[in-house]
Amino acid sequence: MHWQIDLIILTFIIFCAVAAITVRDLLSTAILFGAYSFMMCLLWAVMGAVDVAFTEASVGAGVSTVFFVAAVFRTSRRTKD
Amino acid sequence: MSDIITIVVAKYNYWLYIILMMIGLYAMIAKNNLVKKLVGMNIFQTAIILFYVSIGYKKDATIPIIENAHGGHGNTAHAIHAADYINPLPHVLMLTAIVVSVATLGVALALAVKIYQRYQTLEEDEIRMRLTENRLAENNK
Numbered sequence: 340m341h342w343q344i345d346l347i348i349l350t351f352i353i354f355c356a357v358a359a360i361t362v363r364d365l366l367s368t369a370i371l372f373g374a375y376s377f378m379m380c381l382l383w384a385v386m387g388a389v390d391v392a393f394t395e396a397s398v399g400a401g402v403s404t405v406f407f408v409a410a411v412f413r414t415s416r417r418t419k420d
Numbered sequence: 421m422s423d424i425i426t427i428v429v430a431k432y433n434y435w436l437y438i439i440l441m442m443i444g445l446y447a448m449i450a451k452n453n454l455v456k457k458l459v460g461m462n463i464f465q466t467a468i469i470l471f472y473v474s475i476g477y478k479k480d481a482t483i484p485i486i487e488n489a490h491g492g493h494g495n496t497a498h499a500i501h502a503a504d505y506i507n508p509l510p511h512v513l514m515l516t517a518i519v520v521s522v523a524t525l526g527v528a529l530a531l532a533v534k535i536y537q538r539y540q541t542l543e544e545d546e547i548r549m550r551l552t553e554n555r556l557a558e559n560n561k
Contacts, residue, residue, distance in 0.1 A: 342432075349436045356440060356463050360447040365455050365542075372459050379466050387483045387506040388473045391514050398522050403462065406522075410455065410529040414536040418453040419543055 344385055352378045365416045369407035376400040433474040440467035454532045454542045458525060465521040469514045476510035484508035 355375035359368050376399035384392040428435065444467060447460025484505045536542055539550050 346432070349432075353436065353439060353443075356443050359459050359463075360443065360451060360456055365453070368455065368459055372462065375463070376466070379470070382470070383473055386473055386477055387481070388476070388511045388514075389483055390508075391469070391473060391511050391518070394515055394518050398518055399466070402522055403525055406526055406529050407455070407459075410533055413533050414455075414542055417542075418456065420452045420456070 341385070345382070348378055348382045348385065352382065363418055363420075365411045365414075365418050366408070368418075369404060369411055372407060373400050373404035376403060433477075434471070437467050437471045437474065440464075440470065452544050454535065454544065455529075458528050458532070461528070462521060462525060465517065469517055472510040472514050472517075476507035478503065478506050481506045484511075 352375060355371050355378060359371035359375055362368055362371065376395060380392050380395040380400060383389075383395060441464055444460045444462075444464030447463065448457050451457055451460060481504055484507070486500060486505075532542065535547065539547050541547060541550075
């Protein structure tokens with residue numbers, strides 16, 4: 340685990356997490372959450388957990404984002420906070 | 421003092437895991453929108469997975485795959501040192517946790533869609549307002 344790569348990815352993770360819960364549009368929330376999951380997947384690949392990285396890339400960044408986008412299209416993009 | 425700084429810097433993964441966990445908890449408690457609450461729940465779950473994967477990490481170790489384990493080419497007779505490999509047990513536990521988290525997310529989003537179809541909103545305070553209006557209408561009947 341190179342600590343420079345690790346710190347850059349962790350900064351991106353915190354940024355994506357804060358942005359995903361503060362942005363005022365639910366579709367943007369879904370996309371930022373996908374970016375968050377993909378950064379998490381990169382972090383696990385760096386930390387040597389390759390099987391967890393595979394699963395996170397397919398399930399976390401793929402299926403979860405599709406679920407969120409589908410739910411937002413079936414409901415509304417409006418949010419107050 | 422320098423000891424404390426060394427400890428904080430050496431365990432930065434754990435501090436960031438605590439920060440992520442608190443972001444998820446804040447989103448679950450303080451946010452008003454149901455989809456935002458679900459995003460917070462997922463951030464909380466991935467923070468816990470980050471903690472477990474950090475436990476299994478070893479310095480100067482490689483990924484837990486043994487080369488030439490099933491014979492094959494080259495000489496295979498060499499001893500295996502567990503210290504050379506990252507501990508794979510937390511990884512295997514967290515594979516199950518990822519699958520469980522996506523199943524939880526699917527059920528929760530299905531419930532959110534049903535709530536929207538019934539109350540035409542995803543905001544928690546508006547749903548509560550509708551519920552009290554319904555209760556008052558029931559009492560006046």
